[in-house]
Amino acid sequence: MAEDLRIAKGSKEEQYQNLLPQIGGLLQGENNQVANLANIAAALKEQFNFFWVGFYLVDGTDELVLGPFQGPIACTRIKKGRGVCGGAWAQEKTLIVPDVELFPGHIACSSLSRSEIVLPVYNQGEIIGVLDVDSSELDSFDEIDEKYLVQILQLLDK
DSSP: OOSSOOOOOSOHHHHHHHHHHHHHHHHTTOOOHHHHHHHHHHHHHHHHOOSEEEEEEEOSSSEEEEEEEESSOOOSEEETTSHHHHHHHHHTSOEEESOGGGSTTOOOSOTTOOEEEEEEEEETTEEEEEEEEEESSTTOOOHHHHHHHHHHHHTTOO
16 A cells, blocks of 8 residues: 655646656555545545545435545535536536536536546446546546546546
8 A cells, every 4th residue: 555645747647647647556456435535535636736626325215325535525415417517427427517607407516626537436336426536627537537547437437
C-alpha cells in the first residue's frame, strides 16, 4: 500500500499514466469498498485539483446515495435518470458535459460547478454506482479523462 501520492507534472495523459499505478497500489490487498472509493477520490482530487470528485452508490432500484468524496458538500440522493449522475446510471454509459448549464435537468449541487464527467462503476458486470467529477472550468473533460478514469474504475471490478 502506498503511503504518499507522487504528484506528476506534464500533460493530462502523463498525469493519469503516473497516477494509475499509484491507485493500483492503494487498492492492493484492500477489500473494503468505502476505503477504496475514498482513496480513489482523494488521489484524483489531489493530482488534478478537481472542484469535486466522488462516488454515488446505488441504493435500491431507483436511487443513488452519496458515497466517499472530496470537495464541498453535495447532493445526498439522486433519482435514476435525473441529472448527469442519474443519467449515466440509467444509460449505462459515460456522460461528458462541457457546460452543465446546457445539460437538461442538471442538478446544481454547487453553482461553481461548470463541467462534469460521470462514469458508471461496475462490480462483476453490475452497476454499483457512478464516479462523478466536476470542474469549476468549462469544457474540462474529454476522451483522455474517460479512457483513464475507466481504467481506474476497472481496478475496483473484482
